[in-house]
Amino acid sequence: xxxxxxxxxxxxxxxxxxxxxxxxxxxxxxxxxxxxxxxxxxxxxxxxxxxxxxxxxxxxxxxxxxxxxxxxxxxxxxxxxxxxxxxxxxxxxxxxxxxxxxxxxxxxxxxxxxxxxxxxxxxxxxxxxxxxxxxxxxxxxxxxxxxxxxxxxxxxxxxxxxxxxxxxxxxxxxxxxxxxxxxxxxxxxxxxxxxxxxxxxxxxxxxxxxxxxxxxxxxxxxxxxxxxxxxxxxxxxxxxxxxxxxxxxxxxxxxxxxxxxxxxxxxxxxxxxxxxxxxxxxxxxxxxxxxxx
Numbered sequence: 001x002x003x004x005x006x007x008x009x010x011x012x013x014x015x016x017x018x019x020x021x022x023x024x025x026x027x028x029x030x031x032x033x034x035x036x037x038x039x040x041x042x043x044x045x046x047x048x049x050x051x052x053x054x055x056x057x058x059x060x061x062x063x064x065x066x067x068x069x070x071x072x073x074x075x076x077x078x079x080x081x082x083x084x085x086x087x088x089x090x091x092x093x094x095x096x097x098x099x100x101x102x103x104x105x106x107x108x109x110x111x112x113x114x115x116x117x118x119x120x121x122x123x124x125x126x127x128x129x130x131x132x133x134x135x136x137x138x139x140x141x142x143x144x145x146x147x148x149x150x151x152x153x154x155x156x157x158x159x160x161x162x163x164x165x166x167x168x169x170x171x172x173x174x175x176x177x178x179x180x181x182x183x184x185x186x187x188x189x190x191x192x193x194x195x196x197x198x199x200x201x202x203x204x205x206x207x208x209x210x211x212x213x214x215x216x217x218x219x220x221x222x223x224x225x226x227x228x229x230x231x232x233x234x235x236x237x238x239x240x241x242x243x244x245x246x247x248x249x250x251x252x253x254x255x256x257x258x259x260x261x262x263x264x265x266x267x268x269x270x271x272x273x274x275x276x277x278x279x280x281x282x283x284x285x286x287x288x289x290x291x292x293x
Contacts, residue, residue, distance in 0.1 A: 005028070006287075009285050009286075010088065012081070012259075013261075014230025014231055015081070018047055019088050022057070023094050032293050033068060036293070037051070037069070037070070039291075050069070050229055053085055055085055061103040061108050065082050065085050086102065086126070086281070105170070106171075107170065121281070124281055125277065128170075129169065130272055130273065138204075153166075157190060173204060173239075174200065176209065177209045182208045182219070194222070195224050205235050206222040217249070221258070230258040230260075231258065236264055240266060252266070
């Protein structure tokens with residue numbers, strides 16, 4: 001059966017998404033969300049995107065955020081995607097608030113929108129919540145056997161040892177702080193091998209970081225289920241959380257990604273860390289398409 005659906009194409013720092021409104025009614029049946037996402041995200045053969053976002057009704061918050069990767073798998077959270085959702089529901093008068101609560105698979109995130117005199121959203125700050133460092137919470141298996149944290153762990157990638165750190169901010173991230181220029185890193189080699197490494201039983205997002213100063217970094221990202229992406233909000237948050245925890249970074253960091261910049265602020269609560277992420281989101285176009293369901 002063919003069905004015409006409305007969608008909005010958006011991006012945040014080049015991380016692009018197809019946004020579908022399900023706050024009024026279900027547009028795509030549950031059993032079709034995975035195959036549809038896999039199909040319409042395929043570049044050159046369809047609309048093309050890093051993922052599909054569904055704006056849904058919520059009984060707990062102003063709106064519910066669901067995101068499916070380009071391979072059809074559903075992700076727990078996405079920092080760039082949730083900024084797109086916040087702008088989308090504001091611009092379309094679904095949630096006309098400059099401070100809104102957004103339900104994700106893991107918890108409820110607060111979004112704070114900066115709006116100019118023309119009612120244009122110029123930036124979105126997301127309370128990313130707490131970073132979880134215990135391997136069982138990521139989830140990860142530390143090769144050293146450490147059950148308290150996954151910090152400076154040696155993992156073997158085809159006979160080469162790579163030093164990795166890991167954290168969860170609702171989804172799992174592995175970070176390598178390196179002196180090698182990230183432009184010289186073979187991401188197509190390391191990305192998929194670390195993503196599927198046995199140390200990460202539910203796969204993992206992978207990031208390589210060059211530290212410019214304690215408050216400025218460059219990041220190269222390989223996303224679980226998507227591959228290379230121009231930016232990753234949860235990944236940037238994770239890099240700064242791990243950098244702060246290991247004493248490499250300050251509590252406010254300006255991060256350069258392939259698609260643009262993000263600002264991350266860490267709050268140290270003594271026994272745990274939380275983070276806020278701020279950046280832009282852009283509406284590219286609105287359209288309709290026929291899909292086979």
